[in-house]
Amino acid sequence: MQIGIVGLPFSGKTTFFQTITQTHLDAHSLQKKDANIAVVKVPDKRLDILTEMFNPKRKVNATIEVVDIAGVQKGDHSSSSFNSQFLTKVRPNDALIHVIRSFEDESLPHPEGSNDILRDFRTFEEELLFSDLAFCESRLDKLEKDITKQKTKEQALKEKEYVIRWNETLQNGQMLRDTDMSDEEQKLIRNYQLLSAKPLLVAINLDEKDIARSDEIVKSIKQNIKGKNIRVEPFFAKIEMELAELSDEEKEMFMEEYGLKESALSRLIRAAYDLLGLQSFFTVGEDECRAWTIHKGMNAQESSGVIHTDFYNKFIRAEVVHYQSFIDCGSFAKCKEKGVFHLEGKEYILHDGDIMHIRHG
Ligand SMILES: Nc1nc2c(ncn2[C@@H]2O[C@H](COP(=O)(O)OP(=O)(O)O)[C@@H](O)[C@H]2O)c(=O)[nH]1
Ligand SMILES: [Mg+2]
Numbered sequence: 001m002q003i004g005i006v007g008l009p010f011s012g013k014t015t016f017f018q019t020i021t022q023t024h025l026d027a028h029s030l031q032k033k034d035a036n037i038a039v040v041k042v043p044d045k046r047l048d049i050l051t052e053m054f055n056p057k058r059k060v061n062a063t064i065e066v067v068d069i070a071g072v073q074k075g076d077h078s079s080s081s082f083n084s085q086f087l088t089k090v091r092p093n094d095a096l097i098h099v100i101r102s103f104e105d106e107s108l109p110h111p112e113g114s115n116d117i118l119r120d121f122r123t124f125e126e127e128l129l130f131s132d133l134a135f136c137e138s139r140l141d142k143l144e145k146d147i148t149k150q151k152t153k154e155q156a157l158k159e160k161e162y163v164i165r166w167n168e169t170l171q172n173g174q175m176l177r178d179t180d181m182s183d184e185e186q187k188l189i190r191n192y193q194l195l196s197a198k199p200l201l202v203a204i205n206l207d208e209k210d211i212a213r214s215d216e217i218v219k220s221i222k223q224n225i226k227g228k229n230i231r232v233e234p235f236f237a238k239i240e241m242e243l244a245e246l247s248d249e250e251k252e253m254f255m256e257e258y259g260l261k262e263s264a265l266s267r268l269i270r271a272a273y274d275l276l277g278l279q280s281f282f283t284v285g286e287d288e289c290r291a292w293t294i295h296k297g298m299n300a301q302e303s304s305g306v307i308h309t310d311f312y313n314k315f316i317r318a319e320v321v322h323y324q325s326f327i328d329c330g331s332f333a334k335c336k337e338k339g340v341f342h343l344e345g346k347e348y349i350l351h352d353g354d355i356m357h358i359r360h361g
Contacts, residue, residue, distance in 0.1 A: 001293070002065040003201075003272050004093035008072055008111050008120060011101035012205040012237035017068035019240045020265050036068045042273050042280075043266040044291050046323050046353060050282060051289045060290040062280050064273060067093065072124070082127050091193035095276050096200050097268070098124055102217070103207040103238065117204060118224055128195040129170055135194060136167040162188060170196065177229040199229040199275040203268055205237045211258060233271050235264035279352035282323065283307070294350060301346035304358045314361035318344045323353035 005013045021038040041061035051059040071086040100120045101110060140163055146156035162185055169179055176189065176197035189197045202225055206214055218234045225232050243251055243263060280291040281303060294303050305312030325340040335341040
């Protein structure tokens with residue numbers, strides 16, 4: 001799973017990227033690290049608590065890949081200003097984070113001359129839409145040709161129906177991420193890497209002087225930015241940058257002073273994870289406490305395959321207890337006594353936060 005950070009120059013993308021890679025970098029992935037791509041840990045308080053209880057040798061968070069993508073220039077309303085180099089980097093991502101600048105700095109002028117969150121949001125949305133429209137048009141040409149050939153006719157006719165519908169949606173100014181789609185259609189759209197279909201997290205980089213007003217600002221923005229696979233989250237790049245330099249103890253004091261409950265970066269990463277339709281289940285023990293990433297709706301057998309293909313192939317049963325029930329009971333023994341521990345077959349659909357032990361052959 002990979003998330004691309006996009007937005008206008010000087011909006012705070014690289015600052016955001018650097019702070020998350022400093023504070024949430026996965027120790028296992030240090031070797032992989034290069035300037036623009038990093039494997040980032042998905043923070044999870046539940047895993048922290050399980051780790052405290054089991055005191056294992058290792059704690060392994062779920063991870064997600066984040067890419068810092070430069071290269072959108074000033075919005076040009078007449079035609080697409082996404083160049084091919086930019087598109088090549090954006091297309092493979094499963095979701096996008098659009099960083100929008102809302103901080104003031106005279107020494108660093110906004111490329112459009114002033115801050116305007118909704119204008120920047122809409123300009124970028126238009127670009128995504130234009131890019132997808134261009135794709136649909138050229139795809140339709142190609143499909144028309146395929147329809148004339150016996151070998152490709154059947155598949156092309158089926159696909160054409162989809163592409164015509166996407167084209168209409170886009171012509172109406174609607175993003176593909178807002179529409180209902182069958183599984184087959186979603187798969188096709190992912191293969192084509194259409195941009196307006198990707199889940200979008202709008203990350204507003206607020207000015208630190210707006211900290212007291214941040215709820216109010218975000219509330220009004222949210223009234224204008226709505227949709228199925230879109231979310232708006234504020235953050236303060238400058239404050240996060242300062243936080244990243246501090247020890248844990250200093251961090252706590254600093255956050256209290258600003259009235260912050262949680263690092264915004266943790267919140268943003270979790271929001272992106274959720275937006276991607278992902279969730280976690282846990283495995284626990286003396287060796288390791290670990291959060292595993294699965295898609296919502298996956299069953300016990302599919303989920304066990306995320307750990308190891310052998311577990312998938314030789315799956316017998318899963319012993320499952322939900323995190324909250326486990327915490328309420330305090331131990332596995334107590335869970336068994338209270339009957340909250342349950343034995344499940346391969347069809348069992350996992351819940352976010354299930355603790356699972358797999359029995360296999
Ligand atoms: N004052 C202020 N400066 C910021 C903030 N976020 C980023 N900057 C500065 O703005 C400049 C551009 O940020 P950068 O993250 O490189 O933007 P990018 O072009 O989107 O990657 C850098 O000098 C940052 O230190 C912020 O919230 N407040
Ligand atoms: Mg940058």
